[in-house]
Structures are given as structure tokens and as C-alpha cells.
Amino acid sequence: MTNVASVTDLDQHPMLQAARQLADDLLEPSATEVDADVVPRSHLEAIGKAGLLGLVAPSSAGGSEVPAAVWRRVQQVLAGADCATWFVTAQHHGPVRMLAESSAPIRADLLPQLVRGELVAGTAFAHLRGWPDRPVEATRVEGGWRFRGMAPWYTGWGLNDVLSLGGASADGEVVFGIVNARPRPGLIASAPMRMAAMTSTQTVRLALDNVVIPDSHIVQRMPIQEWLRMDQRQTVNVNPGVFGVAAAALRKLRELSSKADLPAGFGAADRLSSRLAAVQARSEELHESVSLDEAHAERLSVRAEAQRVLVDATTALVVAGGGRSMALTSAGQRHAREALFLLVQAQTLPAREATLDTF
Template identity: 50%
Template sequence: MTATTAHPLLDRARRLATDLLIPEAERVDQEGVPVSHIEAVKRSGLLGAGAPVAYGGSGAPPDVVRRIAEILSGACCSTWFVQTQHHTPVQTLAQSGLPVRERLLGPLARGELLSGVAYAHLRSYPRRVPVRVRREGGGWRFDGTVPWYTGWGLNDVMLLAGVTEADEVLFAFAEAREQAGLRASEPMRLAALTAARTVSLELDGLWLPEEAVALRAPYEHWAPGDRARTLNATPAVFGVAEAALSLLAPETAAPLAARLADVRRRAYALADRPAPLERVTERLAVRAEAYEVLRTATTAAVVAGGGRAMSLTSRAQRLAREALFLLVQGQTTESRTAHLHALAAT
């Protein structure tokens, strides 16, 4: 047996999916991710899957972490999307040498706290500066707009980022609640994953102390690592596609399953290469190919479901909408351009 099939965390992920996420997924899609789902995820130990063992995490290898994401996203993409935000703060703290590491890495790795992230807006820099940070007193003042923040009302803390006047990125932790200098919009109504409680955040003098800072680095040093994360297909693409294939008759599913396995193998082989910014064109091409298999699988599930697939209680219809969401999740100008070129060539 391989690590991907035998690791105990995978047993926990499958139980969580089978016992809770799948049976409740259509209701959650319409009503929102409940706090009880988040508490179940916290208890499962999955929030610390890739976290250092010394801080209470499991230190699981990448293939296990990816398979967990596939299982959760295929079961309930909204719940997966809320909890997947948590892993970036954990990774950031694991690599940080600043005092906040000792305060928060343990609680996050053990699942005592759930963290969200508010940093995707940095990808528009230097064309735009949605969030500006400047020194104030013994800390930092944040001003601007975070266009997308997922998990509002579910997260305990957030990892918030902005750009300083010295062209540095600065990441700091804040409590995930309205407070002086931080106001949230009403939850957004989206075509898919409205359940994940996504809002925009208005920052008007939010002040965070120096000891809340987890990362401070020149933008040009940080950006290549962030770019690398957007070049590869996310495991959720394979999780949702696999869930869609489970709704098909075996003779229909078999050739699509073979295509899915092939592109998944190539995508993960590229993701595991030690130089994350090499073979960029190939990575983006495989990413686009993974989306094409996802689209085909979810479309087939809708076709197989017939008129019933138009009901909001239809699993096939929910998976098709989730597939649309994944097309733009983590999208950059570079990945969008490559995907459009791939679509135009078909």
C-alpha cells in the first residue's frame, strides 16, 4: 500500500466525507457552511495535515495532503474551500522566524483555531495597491479594500496582507471579526460557493501590533513563490471531477476516469519537481487540460441526470457549478491567458 492510500489522515478524511459532508452537501450549498461542520473539521486533525509535528501537526507528505483536499472538495466543495484557506497561514508560520510563530502555530496546527487569508489582492500589485500598510506607533496601520475574504463568521483569525511604502509585502494576523478599522460587507451571492461566506473587507486604519507580523519581505522576493502556487492544477479539480464520475454509468465513466488519472499523474509530477518555476508552459497546459476533464465530467453528470439535474437539490448540478468556480479560483493574468489559448485551440 502507498502513503496515499494507507495514511491514517485519509481514513479520517473519508469518514468525515461519508458521515457528514456528502449527506449534507446540497443543504449546505443552499444554506451555508454551518459552524458544526467547521467544528468537525477541527476535531478531525486535518487542519494540521501538513503542519510540523513539533507543533501538534502531522507533517504529512504532499501526496497525502493533496488526497485529503480531493476527498473533501469532492464531498462538499464549500466546506473544503473554507478550510483550505487555513493551510497558507500554517505554512507561513512554519517558515517564519518571528514571535507570532510561537503564539499561533500550535493552536492552528492542532485545529484549536481556524484561520482565513486575505492576500490574493497582492497579485494586482503594482498595477493597483488595494491595501496599503504603513508604520504607526509600535505597529502597522492597514488601509484599503480586500475584495474577497472567505469564511467570515467561521474563522477565528485571518492572515492579512498589504504593501508598505518601501514596496514590501507585510502579512500579519488579526482577529476575524469586525473591529475598529475593519468592516465586512454582507456575504456575497455567487453562482457557486455562496455557502463559503465570502465578503469584502474595508480597512480604515486597522492597527495591528508588531508582534502580529508573520512575514515582511520585498515584493519581488515574495512574488515568485506565489506565482508558483498558481501554475499547477489544484487538487480540488480532481476531487470534484472524481465525484462527478461517480454519478455516471461504468461504461461512460471509464474512459473519462482514465483521462482524469493521466492528467492528475502529470500535474502532480510537475508539482513535485524541486524547481517550481521551471517548465511553466507545460504546467499551465496541464492545468488547462485538467479543467477540460473537469468540465467534461461535470457536464456528463448533468446530462446523465436529465431534467432532475436542474434542481438545486441535484448533486450533479451542484458539482457543475463548483466546477465553474474552480475555473477562476486562484486565477492570475498568466493562467487566464494560457487557459484561453488552450480553449481557442480546441
Template identity: 50%
Template sequence: MNADAHPLVVRARELAADLLLPEAERVDQEGVPAGHVEAVKRSGLLGVVAPVEYGGSGAPAAVLRETAEILSGACCSTWFVQTQHHTPVQTLARSGLPVRERLLGPLARGELLSGVAYAHLRSFPRVPVRARRRHGGWRFEGTVPWYTGWGLNDVMLLAGVTDADEALFAFAEARDQPGLTASPPVRLAALTAARTVSLELDGLWLPDDAVALRTPHARWAAGDRARTLNATPAVFGVAEAALSLLDEATAGPLRARLADVRRRAYALADDPAPHERAAERLAVRAEAYQVLGTATTAAVVAGGGRAMALTSRAQRLAREALFLLVQGQTAESRTAHLAALSGA
């Protein structure tokens, strides 16, 4: 089936048109409401790539990308909250540990929404969060700098580094509890609505049966590197939303550029050797950002003075584009992007 005709893509379009886009400017200023999360849960989109036998759709990657473009283009904050969910689902689908049977079904069916707390693993050998063996489980100490969806997520996939330099991932309830305290929501230039906090871990204890993955950090980092080499679908979703605000004479050439870089980015993403062609992947990623920046800048220029109002869609999209520049960024992708910007 063509991704455009997949039932979940159709559902994503309906959700975007009926709820997300009409409310996007208000949500940007007031925060993602629980009603948006409930609508996403009911839609089936949280199980897009989850195994069918656990209540998911088992759809191909192209469907996940298409739905991500639609949701991010309509309301990037809502997209960002729900996109965290797919990593826990995929982690559980590959896990052979007991937590799979407890949580994969509820996550795949959209009964629970999961967040993630693992980006700090990218700072290794610095270890912001340490996980140590204690009393039939694991004790977590340290600080999670960024956690999105606080107050909206039911559970989180939390990562720490063991004394043996393993990356250990375990599920916890996403709430204040002994050993876990959330900061007030962080005020950001964009996507404050996604309810991002930092988490202080002061002896949070999780039992062995909460563990979903335990692997050498180097092995995890290799897989993470492969994912962060590629452009995220949200870049294309937000860019297309910006182009929709322009007249065709202006939008046409930019839309052609966007379609070309999108085609090349997704061809690389589908390459069966995800660790190869790193330089090409990073170059295409940087090119996608350049088109995004041009598209959102054009939308602001076309909007004139009105684009400076916080109620302006063009201005919101421009700020969301700035956020996407650093979302999922690594030292490697940062270096490649800066080189592209400087013409090196």
C-alpha cells in the first residue's frame, strides 16, 4: 500500500485538520492540552510501528515518516510530545525481558503514553546519570537535563550508565516520587508547549523487571549515531507548512527543492546499511535544514509586520524551525551543519 493511502496517514490528516492546526497558535502559547494527547491515543498513531500481535499496526517506516510530517506541520509541540513514544515501543519490541509483556500492549494500543529520558547518554564519557545495582534492582543518581511531556506522559523510558559502562534503560512512572523530582517547566524560544522539564534523580530505585535494555554503551551509541545522521521528518513537515503560506510563484521553486532533498533523505534512511555513507547523510541533513530555514523565513517575509505577533502562524513555524536545528543534535551533526553553513 502506498504510504499516502494508509489508514493511519488518513487518520493523521483528519486529526491535523480538525484539531491540531486550528488550535496550534493557542497551544503554542498555553501548552499541549490533555485533550490533544487523548485524541492522539484514540487515533491509533501511537502504535504505528508496534507489532500487530500487541495491538499495533506494524506499518512500514514510510508510514511513520508521513504521519510525522503531517503532525509536525500542523502542531509541532503535539508532534514532539507523541514522537517520544515510538522509541520505547521499538525498544520493547526488540526486548526479550519481562517488561515487554507488561507494557508493550498498553503502549501499542495507545492506553499509555511514554516519554524518553536518554539524550544525556550522548555526553559519554561524561555520565550525567549513573545506574548502580541495588537490592534486586537499580538505583539512579544524577540529572536528566531535558524531559518532554511532563504531566502528559504516563511512563518514561529512563537511561543511565552502569559502572561497567553499559547503557541501561528502564521504565518508571512519569511523576514525582521518592528519588525523582521534576523542575518547573523550562521556558524555551519554541516548543515550551511540549512541557519540558529537567529531572533530579536522588536514589530512584527501579526493579529488575522494569529493565527493557542493558547493552554496552558503545553498542548503543553506534545505533544512535546511525539514527542521528539522517534528517528528521519534522523538518519536511514544518517546511511544507511554511510553504503553504506563500503564493505559488514563491512557493513553487522552494517546494521543488524540498521534494528533491526529501527524496534523497528518505532513500538514505531506507538504505539497508545505516552506518555507511555518513558524510552524505550529514550533508543531506544540513541541506534539509537550509531549505527549512528558507521556507520559514519566506513565510515571515510574506507575512510582514503581522508575522511578529505571537498569534502568527509564520512566526510560530520560524521558531519551530529553530528548535529543529538542535533537536537530536550530536557533536558530529553539529560539526557537519556548521561546515555547510560556512561553506567549508
């Protein structure tokens, strides 16, 4: 179990301090404007300059190789400050991990640029969870792989420079390749989706018509069952953004209660903070003390409880704000919409069932 000393050490980690500074100086002050428009590329560049796009990369490529607990805390801080900008940058770490573990020729040139934030990556892979359906088919051709189909979810179009594209072959192999995140023959993006939340993330559908990715740009291949097992390791756990948005909502609930002389708001914030601390402690203990392939039922239960706390915290902030919470400039309604998004982000059937069981 994580002890007090390790928590103190974690709080002093330079990458976490950099995230807090960036959240206070840039992300939080502009979050309302970003929510109403589009995530600025300058925000992504600032996050890169702070070293926060190379958290999972090896030091040999200029990365910081932070412990997993530090990575989770950084994601919480960024999500609580500006959930939309955070979610765009969250896509970046998957391609970085794949490149770091790959021997593909493209690694030597591309990985350092991604680590330094000179280039920003996105990823399209959620469709792979639908196996044996293959919304994106990968077929071996001479010198590479051909991708065909529809990727229904891609975040950061027009903001990202490159993307990792996942497809499944007829014999059950998952193949990931790197392509430029720009229109090209056979690669067509829809208009950005208008969603109840996170519209500013420039999320689109990608139509793929015989997109051929050369072997030099293929960064991962594995059996689908192995990929699904690895993916499940992530989806059974709480998204760090849940803790970040919940904590931000509770902080603002206290601020609002102080301005409005609302003692009931402080009481709600205290009770919800206790629940949040308890479920986060359970989550961290599972991460640090239990194998990722074990305790999936308990992890799903913790995920569901964290989401319930998130919904309650953001709802309490809306209630405390009264009619003003309905204004699009209100942080309360923004956090409430972010909570809706986080309820369904990376939601598998087991995760959905676990959450529904809490009602």
C-alpha cells in the first residue's frame, strides 16, 4: 500500500510540479474559452515544452520515464484544469509507448520529436474492442499493410501531426501503423462531431479506403486476444481524469460556498471529499500492490464508485450555483458535462454493467 512518505515524495516530483504550474498559469484560466471553441495548438505546445508529453518515454529518447503513479497524478491535474486539452494530450501517450517498445525504422526520428512536443500524436483504436467485428480491416500487402474501413472515434483532428491507426486482420492479428494526421488519398475525416461535451477536442470519424502503411511505419503487431487482455488492464481501472475533474469541482464548490455564505455547500464538499479520498486510495492500492491481471471485479467496482462520486461532486456544484449554473460560462455546467463524457469514455460492457449496478 502507498505510504505517507511515498505520497510526499510524489508531490515533490518535478513533472507533477510542472503540471500544477501549467494548470494554474494557463489551462485553468482559459478553460471556459477553450470549451466554447477549439483546443489551441499553443496549449499542446506549452504542455510539450513543460516535458509533459514525454512522461512515458525512455530517457534515451529524451523522456522522463516517470513512475506510473506520477503519470496518473499529472493526468489528474491537467484534466481538472482543462479537461478538453487534457483529453487531446492523453491520446499522445499511447503512440509514444508503442514507439518506445518498437524496433520500426520510424522510431529513431519520430520518437524524440514526440517526446519534445515538436509533434503531437493521436490514435484510433477503440474499434478494436468490437472483435470479431472489424470496422477497420488490416490486410498484408507487399511492403506493408492496407487499412480499410471506418474508425468511428478519433480525437485531435487538425491539432495532431501524426496518428497511430489500429486494424485487425482476418486471422486475428492487431496491426498498428503511423501515418500523418492530415487528409490524403483514402483518408477522409468527417466534420468535427458536435457532442454534449468536449466538442472542442476536434473529434471526428475517419473513413479509410485502401490506406497503405509501409513496414517502416508499422509499430506494433500482436494477436487480438493479447491486445484485448492488455486493453482490459486499462479499462477496468479508473481514468485519472475522473479524479481530476471531481477534485476541481469540489474545490470550486468550496469557493462558491464561501462567496455565497452557504454552509450546506461546505458540508457537501466535506462529505464528497471523504468519499473521493477513500475511492482514490483504493484505486492507488490496486495499482501499486496488485497485478494488473488480477482483481478485475474489484477494479470495476472502484471505477464505478469513482464515477458516482464524480457525478455527485459536479451535480453539487451545479446546485450550489443555482440558475447561474445554466450559463455556458459556468464552470459547474462544464464540469457536469465533462462528467457525462467520463462516464462513457473507454466504457466496455463490464464497465457499463458495474456502473449500472451502483444505481
